[in-house]
Amino acid sequence: MxxxxxxxxxxxxxxxxxxxxxxxxxxxxxxxxxxxxxxxxxxHGASRIFRHGYPAADYVGLTIAAREAWRLLERSSGRRILDATGAVDHGDPAALDAIAAAMGAAGLDLDELSGAEAARRWPGLRFEERVLFSPDGGRLYAAxxxxxxxxxxxxxxxxxxxxxxxxxxxxxxxxxxxxxxxxxxxxxxxxxxxxxxxxxxxxxxxxxxxxxxxxIRVTEEQPAHFPVRAGLADAAWPSFVHYPSDPDAPDVYGLLTPGEGVKVGIHGNGPEVDPDPGRRDRRIDAGRLRRLQDYVERWVPGVDAARPASISCLYDNxxxxxxxxxxxxxxxxxxxxxxxxxxxxxxxxxxxxxxxxxxxxxxxxxxxxxx
CATH class of the missing domain: 3.50.50.60 (FAD/NAD(P)-binding domain)
Incomplete structure (x- = not known):
């Protein structure tokens, strides 16, 4: 054949x-x-972030095309795939300036808030001083x-x-x-x-x-889901990316996965691994998990940082x-x-x-x- x-x-x-x-x-x-x-x-997994927050025009253009393509797939399949919960970026002013410029050039909706305003709107999160909010961002139901x-x-x-x-x-x-x-x-x-x-x-x-x-560097990444504290509804959780102003701190992302909690991950800081199942050690590294919990305790007060459900996944970098x-x-x-x-x-x-x-x-x- x-x-x-x-x-x-x-x-x-x-x-x-x-x-x-x-x-x-x-x-x-x-x-x-x-x-x-x-x-x-x-x-694998139930959820992924959808966002327009890129500093380059070509990537932003692809996100716009992708949003329409996901909506078309929803209509043709009869399935719910993309929830526009909104997406926030906060932290390093240079990173936010580049994102705002690229999104503005593409005509996308974007609001700027102070960290205090953002914390009042989304009490499950803490923010650095400057926050960008994209109402068209949100989450994809990955599976x-x-x-x-x-x-x-x-x-x-x-x-x-x-x-x-x-x-x-x-x-x-x-x-x-x-x-x-x-x-x-x-x-x-x-x-x-x-x-x-x-x-x-x-x-x-x-x-x-x-x-x-x-x-291409293949790395083992360890995000985790954290249980949401009582009193916080689903609407309290946009997807989020934090570009720390501290140049030595890694970027962090997160979003609510309904039924599982808020997924938080440190972006791309895992060790290199062989992807084959027989050669890959998927055991959760306690030191890396503790660093993630320390971040969550400081920046994500709306979850219980002491009760992580860790995930093992691959990046091809x-x-x-x-x-x-x-x-x-x-x-x-x-x-x-x-x-x-x-x-x-x-x-x-x-x-x-x-x-x-x-x-x-x-x-x-x-x-x-x-x-």
Whole structure:
């Protein structure tokens, strides 16, 4: 059997790419190493932040396109995916100036509050002196979003295979051969959207083609959910990002996950790991958890910092946190989402489908270095 496109990976990016390719009329086979909805990668869990708060115009433009794409998916699937709870950014004035300028240039709604005003409005949080509020930000229901994309891909004709671990990819004059277990599967093109596993699967081929991947650091991150204290309703919790004025302190993000508590995480400060389950130690590091609890005790008074429910997840980190999206011959790659790619899901699917089928260019910052 030869298909137009094999997609490797059924996280948010692979699911979106399979949907976009199938809806564009391509025959698609999606291969996922683990079971549907697994927790070994970067896409698992119930919630993710949706926000427009980026300092660069191209990223802000992609968030606007993503918001509309999520709304379209809600209408077509009949599922609730995006809640506009609002999003706040606070802390470092230089970071906030850049975000305000980029959002203002795009015509997005944005309010500026003092830290005291923000604390009165959202008593579960404490703030530095300056706060930006974006009413269009909020949270995505992550598991629901992926299921909706996978179902849409299947409805458009894609074949989905779970428990199909890809061992190798070969390129020849007829396209690609993907080896999954004892099978050798042939396609005209392949999209490798396997997150932390993409460098291992595609890195050698890209190196041989003279278009190497940048160094992708795979790290083990440890956010946690904290129980909400009595008296605070769901409306008291926008999603939030804190850029500390202290240059030595890391950025922190958080949001309410209904039924689980407020998720808080220190952004991208975990150790490098091998992503394979047999080599990855998912035990929670007590020292790192204590640092997170210390932050929560100071800045998130609306939760019980003594009762964390810790989470283990992967980041695939690219230089400057910019995504890697590019095509070299019949090979299209997606990696380096650096903990902030989920919100762009359906737009990333469209970008990858355009690359794979038509060579449609993506923003320069996402492309591999030229040969």
């Amino acid at each position: 030869t298909v137009d496109c094999i997609v490797i990976g059924a996280g948010i990016v692979g699911a979106a790419a399979a949907r976009s390719l199938a809806e564009a009329g391509a025959s698609v086979l999606l291969l996922e190493a683990f079971e549907r909805g697994h927790d070994r990668g970067s896409s 629901t979003a992926i299921d909706a994309l996978l179902d849409a891909a299947e409805a458009a004709g894609a074949e989905l295979r779970f428990g199909a671990r890809v061992e190798a990819i070969g390129v020849d004059d007829k396209g690609v051969v993907v080896r999954a277990g004892i099978e050798a599967l042939r396609a005209t093109r392949v999209v490798v959207a396997a997150g932390s596993w993409t460098p291992r699967l595609a890195g050698g081929l890209l190196q041989e083609a003279g278009r190497p991947l940048p160094r 690219a230089p400057a946190d910019d995504f890697v999206l590019d095509a070299v011959g019949p090979l299209t790659v997606a990696t380096g989402f650096s903990g902030h790619g989920f919100k762009f899901g359906p737009v990333l699917g469209d970008l990858l489908a355009g690359l794979a089928l038509d060579g449609t260019p993506v923003p320069q910052r996402f492309r591999l270095a030229p040969a």
